[in-house]
Each structure stands twice: as structure tokens, then as C-alpha cells.
Amino acid sequence: MEETASPPGVLPANWYDGVSAVRHEGTARLSGESALVLEEAGQPALNVPLGDLVSGGALASQLLYQRVSQPDFRLRLPLDLPPDFATALPQRRKYGGWVDRMGLGKAVIAFTAVSAAAVALFMTAPEWLGPMVPPAWERQIGDAMVGDLGGKLCHTPAGDAAMAKMLAAVDPAETKVRAGVANSGMVNAVALPGGQVMLFDGLVQQAETPEELAGVLGHEVGHVRERHVMTAILRQFGLSILLAGADSGIGNTAFGIASLGYSREAEREADEYARARMAAADISPLGAAAFFERLGGGRDDEDGQENGEENSEDAREENALIGWIASHPSSGERAKAYRNAATEGKDYPPVLTDEEFAALQSMCDEDEDVEEFDLF
Amino acid sequence: MQDQPGADSAFQFEGTWQEFAPIAFTNLLLTIVTLGIYRFWATARERRYLWSRSRFVDENLEWAGTGKELLIGFALAAIVFLLPFFIISQVAQALVLRGQEALGGLLTLVSFLAIFYLAGVARFRALRYRLSRTRWRGIRGGSDTQGWQFGLSYMWKTFVGYLPLGLLVPWSMVSLWNERWSKMSFGPHQFTSEADQGPVFVRYLLFYLAPFLMFFGLTIGGAMFGGAFGMMSDGDVDPDAIGAGFIIGILLFVFGFYFVLGLIAVAFYAAFYREVVGAMRWNSVGFSFTASTKEWIMLLLGDVVLVVFTLGIGYIFLSYRHWKFFITHLEADGEIMLDELTQSTTATSKHGEGLLDAFDVGAI
Numbered sequence: 001m002e003e004t005a006s007p008p009g010v011l012p013a014n015w016y017d018g019v020s021a022v023r024h025e026g027t028a029r030l031s032g033e034s035a036l037v038l039e040e041a042g043q044p045a046l047n048v049p050l051g052d053l054v055s056g057g058a059l060a061s062q063l064l065y066q067r068v069s070q071p072d073f074r075l076r077l078p079l080d081l082p083p084d085f086a087t088a089l090p091q092r093r094k095y096g097g098w099v100d101r102m103g104l105g106k107a108v109i110a111f112t113a114v115s116a117a118a119v120a121l122f123m124t125a126p127e128w129l130g131p132m133v134p135p136a137w138e139r140q141i142g143d144a145m146v147g148d149l150g151g152k153l154c155h156t157p158a159g160d161a162a163m164a165k166m167l168a169a170v171d172p173a174e175t176k177v178r179a180g181v182a183n184s185g186m187v188n189a190v191a192l193p194g195g196q197v198m199l200f201d202g203l204v205q206q207a208e209t210p211e212e213l214a215g216v217l218g219h220e221v222g223h224v225r226e227r228h229v230m231t232a233i234l235r236q237f238g239l240s241i242l243l244a245g246a247d248s249g250i251g252n253t254a255f256g257i258a259s260l261g262y263s264r265e266a267e268r269e270a271d272e273y274a275r276a277r278m279a280a281a282d283i284s285p286l287g288a289a290a291f292f293e294r295l296g297g298g299r300d301d302e303d304g305q306e307n308g309e310e311n312s313e314d315a316r317e318e319n320a321l322i323g324w325i326a327s328h329p330s331s332g333e334r335a336k337a338y339r340n341a342a343t344e345g346k347d348y349p350p351v352l353t354d355e356e357f358a359a360l361q362s363m364c365d366e367d368e369d370v371e372e373f374d375l376f
Numbered sequence: 377m378q379d380q381p382g383a384d385s386a387f388q389f390e391g392t393w394q395e396f397a398p399i400a401f402t403n404l405l406l407t408i409v410t411l412g413i414y415r416f417w418a419t420a421r422e423r424r425y426l427w428s429r430s431r432f433v434d435e436n437l438e439w440a441g442t443g444k445e446l447l448i449g450f451a452l453a454a455i456v457f458l459l460p461f462f463i464i465s466q467v468a469q470a471l472v473l474r475g476q477e478a479l480g481g482l483l484t485l486v487s488f489l490a491i492f493y494l495a496g497v498a499r500f501r502a503l504r505y506r507l508s509r510t511r512w513r514g515i516r517g518g519s520d521t522q523g524w525q526f527g528l529s530y531m532w533k534t535f536v537g538y539l540p541l542g543l544l545v546p547w548s549m550v551s552l553w554n555e556r557w558s559k560m561s562f563g564p565h566q567f568t569s570e571a572d573q574g575p576v577f578v579r580y581l582l583f584y585l586a587p588f589l590m591f592f593g594l595t596i597g598g599a600m601f602g603g604a605f606g607m608m609s610d611g612d613v614d615p616d617a618i619g620a621g622f623i624i625g626i627l628l629f630v631f632g633f634y635f636v637l638g639l640i641a642v643a644f645y646a647a648f649y650r651e652v653v654g655a656m657r658w659n660s661v662g663f664s665f666t667a668s669t670k671e672w673i674m675l676l677l678g679d680v681v682l683v684v685f686t687l688g689i690g691y692i693f694l695s696y697r698h699w700k701f702f703i704t705h706l707e708a709d710g711e712i713m714l715d716e717l718t719q720s721t722t723a724t725s726k727h728g729e730g731l732l733d734a735f736d737v738g739a740i
């Protein structure tokens with residue numbers, strides 16, 4: 001390669017025409033503002049429109065240019081271009097189109113911002129996307145996930161009637177959620193995908209008044225009506241995308257969603273829903289308050305979670321309630337909220353008669369055909 | 377006009393890691409802040425550097441691939457292969473759940489066969505893509521075929537290779553190498569590859585028999601070590617100590633087993649590449665690959681040390697090390713008639729390797 005001093009305005013250049021491997025060695029000069037002229041001894045000059053050139057980046061000691069009209073053409077010029085060439089020729093490609101135009105620093109900041117926004121959008125998608133999914137879709141998705149639980153729910157005519165009555169009080173909507181008592185000794189209640197609410201028989205047995213059950217039922221219905229279930233499905237779905245390939249069969253995840261638990265905010269919303277429905281239906285919230293107090297260990301405690309230690313006596317007695325504590329952050333504060341919702345001195349009618357409450361509690365004993373409900 | 381490939385080596389690597397470092401680090405930074413999307417541009421940038429610092433005879437190579445085409449290739453691969461595969465596996469699972477085990481199993485088998493086939497096609501395509509984006513003196517390479525046929529060969533030859541207890545694996549590897557390269561060209565000239573499986577097979581037998589030999593050797597050694605350990609601790613034979621010694625012996629055995637097996641695998645690959653590259657010709661140019669087993673081991677140990685002692689950051693230098701290793705050990709001799717060397721007439725794909733380069737293991 002010749003490196004002889006060239007007159008001003010002329011650069012040493014070499015190029016390949018992309019047709020043969022023969023190297024062309026000569027000079028390059030600008031012709032006006034529109035073209036680059038490549039000259040080689042004994043050959044006709046080659047006129048290359050500047051608009052036809054694109055940067056191919058840099059080689060070890062040369063800048064590389066390609067032609068749009070002839071993609072195989074390669075021109076190489078010295079690394080340090082004189083100012084007139086530098087302004088006339090396309091900018092050197094380094095990182096890639098966008099980054100080169102913005103500059104590395106700005107591009108990094110811009111990409112970081114866009115990425116952070118994308119991550120935030122993805123992370124919060126369940127929250128804003130969940131409520132937008134039509135309930136009918138959720139029902140179909142939920143049924144596909146949960147399958148048929150019919151055989152594991154307890155049924156007696158009297159028990160079913162009691163359940164329907166209680167449900168009507170806390171879920172006034174035209175299309176009711178499906179609610180039932182699951183044949184399981186666990187002290188728990190869940191809202192499953194597809195608008196299915198289940199009280200476990202263990203919890204029903206623990207209840208001292210029907211108002212306690214109405215409180216729990218109202219809370220679970222609240223999860224369904226506030227679309228927390230759909231949000232949880234979407235969150236699970238997002239997680240499984242992130243853990244791509246961890247292809248957890250759809251059936252397994254239904255209870256995963258229910259057991260994942262909802263956010264503290266969702267729990268508060270579900271409680272608010274329950275209180276509003278109970279107020280509208282004239283159900284005393286004191287039953288639910290008592291229930292939470294028993295969970296929390298005492299009505300004067302502010303923080304139910306610490307109570308296990310202090311009131312170990314109570315805690316041991318109520319150990320059976322641990323299931324509900326695990327999936328629902330129970331605390332004295334929640335109990336207080338229910339207690340405060342009660343109208344002072346008001347005489348609430350009972351939500352169920354004693355017979356109805358008894359029918360509900362004996363439902364699983366009396367149903368001969370019911371299968372054992374095993375969750376996992 | 378003629379060029380005689382130099383007396384030293386026709387291939388020279390002129391890069392330095394100091395020059396490569398800013399590229400590697402900015403690539404890493406941009407890849408992180410774009411949540412990985414920059415990866416494609418990073419690959420193109422890295423290759424542009426490595427190719428431009430690789431000299432063949434009197435001119436450096438040029439990488440003409442772009443990040444955009446790699447991204448498009450990836451997207452295409454995802455839509456055309458991954459999505460159907462995902463859907464099929466879901467359908468198969470649903471069928472099994474519904475009690476249609478046979479149908480579900482058949483569907484799964486078919487989708488795995490399809491993946492097997494496409495892996496073969498992908499190996500072919502990756503090489504074709506690399507050649508078509510590699511330029512030397514403005515001339516590029518490529519292939520006139522799409523690799524669909526190669527995919528079939530890949531399937532049956534790999535299958536047959538493993539059939540007689542794996543004894544035909546060297547044959548299938550060499551034969552596939554020959555088949556793949558014989559379909560490639562650079563400029564107007566076809567590559568030929570007539571590698572023989574004989575020399576490779578000897579090394580392979582070593583690899584093949586080693587586990588049995590080692591199993592006997594190390595079992596006896598381990599037992600003796602265990603016994604010795606037990607007796608050493610106390611004049612008498614202490615059963616507990618024998619137990620402890622035996623466990624240590626087993627650990628040494630397992631470690632030694634995999635270490636020796638790894639070494640033999642490297643020895644096999646060293647022999648394999650010497651043979652298959654040495655049997656390649658391009659017009660009147662012959663090639664050879666001079667890396668010895670020891671040099672391969674040093675390369676791999678160097679990789680491990682580099683990655684471990686930089687807590688993983690050194691990973692970004694591995695492509696540099698491997699390319700340098702490849703170029704410095706590649707030799708060529710023969711004559712090149714430059715005026716006969718005209719542009720390749722092969723069709724070029726408009727998109728990059730995409731996901732397919734995940735399957736691509738070897739160098740060019």
C-alpha cells in the first residue's frame with residue numbers, strides 16, 4: 001500500500017470493485033459537494049455519488065465504505081480524514097445506527113430509561129390488565145385450570161340453602177360467584193380462578209357464629225369481585241414467562257395462585273368489599289371482628305403477627321387456624337376495622353338461623369358421596 | 377497476477393486484547409441496558425473487529441454481517457420454530473392428560489425428530505451465513521444449497537453413528553464435516569473436504585475404552601487408598617476410618633474419572649480438527665490446523681482461569697481468545713490466482729443465523 005504524500009484535497013485510497021479480487025490502488029478527491037472521484041493510473045476515473053456511500057466501520061488502519069447501489073464494492077480511506085472529507089463522507093459506524101446518532105452516553109441513559117419503563121410495565125401489567133379481562137373469560141380460564149371439583153364439595157339440601165342465603169347477602173350481583181364447602185379439615189378459605197369461592201370444612205367447624213363465616217365468605221367474594229384472582233393468574237403467567245420453560249402444567253398452578261396469596265393492598269380491598277356488603281345486608285361485622293381477634297390472639301393487640309409469642313396460650317389453642325393466617329395476613333388492625341364498622345348499639349338480625357348454621361356445619365358429615373378434598 | 381501464501385503462515389492474527397477490551401465492555405454495557413437486545417449488534421461488532429484483525433496472505437478479512445439481520449434471524453427462528461414447538465408440546469401434553477397417551481407420545485416424538493432435523497439444517501446454515509458475510513479482497517463465500525438435504529444426512533448419520541454402541545461416531549462426524557464443507561464455496565471456487573476417519577478413530581477408541589480401564593484402575597486404587605487410610609490412622613484397622621477413606625477414595629475416583637475423560641475428549645477433538653481441516657482444499661489452496669492437544673488444553677484451562685479469577689467478567693473475552701486460537705493455528709499453502717478470483721454467485725440469505733447460531737459449535 002502506497003503511503004506517499006498526496007497533494008491537498010487528494011487522499012490515498014484503495015478499493016475492490018466486488019467483482020474480482022484485484023485491488024485498485026489510487027487516490028480519492030471530492031468533486032463538488034456531491035461525489036467522490038477515485039482515480040487509478042491507466043484507468044478511467046470512477047465517480048461515486050456521496051449519497052451512495054455508507055460507512056462500514058473501521059479496519060485496523062483504514063476507514064471502510066460500501067456502496068448502496070453495489071453492496072460488494074469496498075473503498076478504504078485513511079483513518080484520519082481531513083475536515084472536508086470528514087464532513088462530506090458518512091459518519092463512521094461504530095456501535096450501530098441509533099447509538100452512533102445519539103452518542104454512547106446518551107444512548108445508555110435512554111436505553112436504561114426505556115428498559116426500566118418496559119420492566120415496570122411488565123411487572124405492573126397484572127394490576128392494570130387483570131381488571132380489563134372480561135369476567136366470562138376469567139371463568140373459562142379458571143374452569144380450565146381448576147377442573148371439576150364438584151365431587152369434593154359437600155352438599156345437603158339444607159346446607160346448600162344456607163350457603164345460598166349467606167352468599168346472596170354478601171354477593172348481591174346478578175351472576176353469583178360459585179361458593180361451596182370443601183370436604184377438608186383444613187382451616188382455610190380460598191378464592192379460586194374462575195370465580196369459585198371455597199370454605200373448607202375445618203374453618204366452618206371452627207366458626208362460632210354464622211357472622212364469622214359471612215365475614216370470611218365476603219372477603220373471598222371480594223377477591224373475586226375486585227379481580228384479584230385474574231391479577232394473580234396474570235402474575236403467575238408472567239412469572240412462568242420469566243422462568244421460561246419451567247413449564248408448570250396449567251392444572252398445577254391453579255392452587256399455586258390461590259396459595260401464592262394476594263398483596264396486602266388486595267387483602268385490604270377484599271376486607272373493604274366484605275364490610276360494605278355486610279353493611280348493606282345488615283350483617284353484624286362483630287362476628288368477623290371476633291374471628292380476627294381469635295386469629296390475632298386478643299382484641300387489644302395492635303399487631304397480630306407478634307401475638308404468637310405473647311399469648312402463647314391462646315396461640316396454641318388457635319393453632320388450628322394457622323392455615324388462614326398463612327394465606328391471609330391477620331392482625332388486630334383488621335379486627336379493629338371490622339369492629340369499627342359496626343354501628344354502636346345496633347341490633348343486627350342474624351345472617352342465618354341456628355338451624356341453617358347447624359345445617360352448614362353438618363353438611364360434610366351428612367353428605368355420603370363426597371370425596372376427600374386433597375389440595376396438593 | 378499471483379500470490380504465494382507466505383512462508384510463515386498464510387493466516388495471521390493482528391489483534392490485541394487491549395484493543396478488544398473497549399469493544400467488549402461497551403458491548404456488555406449496551407447489552408445490559410437494552411435487556412439483551414443489543415446482543416445482536418454486539419456480536420456483529422465483535423466479529424467486525426476480529427475479522428478485520430485477521431490477515432490472509434496480504435489482505436485482512438472483513439465481516440459484513442449486521443446486528444439487524446441477526447435480530448431478524450432470531451425473530452424468524454422464534455416464530456417459525458420455537459412457537460410451533462411450544463404449541464405442539466402443549467397439545468401433546470393435553471392429549472396425554474386426556475388419556476390419548478399414544479397420540480401425545482407420537483406428537484412429541486415427531487416434534488423431537490423435527491428439532492433434530494432442524495439442528496442439522498442449522499449447522500449448515502450457520503456455516504453458510506458466516507461464509508457469506510466473510511469478505512476477503514471484496515469477495516465472499518456461500519453455498520448454492522439451503523441445507524435441507526444436509527439436515528437429512530445429519531439425522532441418519534448421527535443415528536447410525538450411535539447405533540453400534542457409539543463406535544461409528546467418528547465416522548459420522550467426519551462424514552458430516554466432509555458433506556457440509558463440500559457444499560460451500562468462496563468466490564468461484566468450491567471447497568472440497570476428503571477427511572478420513574482412520575486417524576480420528578484411533579483417538580476415539582482411547583476415549584471409548586478409557587472409562588472401562590479407568591473404572592478398574594481407579595476402583596482398585598480407591599479401595600487400596602481407603603484401606604490404607606483406615607490402617608494409617610491407628611495401628612489397628614479402624615472400620616470408621618476405612619469408611620471415611622473409602623468415601624474420599626470415591627470422591628477422588630469420580631473427580632479423576634471426569635478429569636481424565638475430559639482430557640481424552642480434548643485429545644479427540646484436537647485430532648479431529650487436525651484431520652478434517654487438513655483434508656480441506658479450496659481450488660489449489662490446502663489447509664491445515666496445527667493446534668496440539670496440549671495447546672487445546674492450555675486454551676481451555678486459560679478460559680477457566682480467566683473466567684474464575686475475574687468473577688465471570690472474563691467471559692466477554694472468550695470469543696476473542698477462541699478466534700485468536702483458531703486463526704493462529706490455521707495454515708494454508710498453495711497458489712491463488714487473483715484475477716480468476718471473482719465474486720461468488722451464491723444467493724445470500726437476508727437474515728442472520730438467529731437462534732440457529734445457538735447450535736453452531738465449531739469455528740468456520
Ligand SMILES: [Zn+2]
Nearest residue numbers: 219267270328
Ligand atoms: Zn384474602
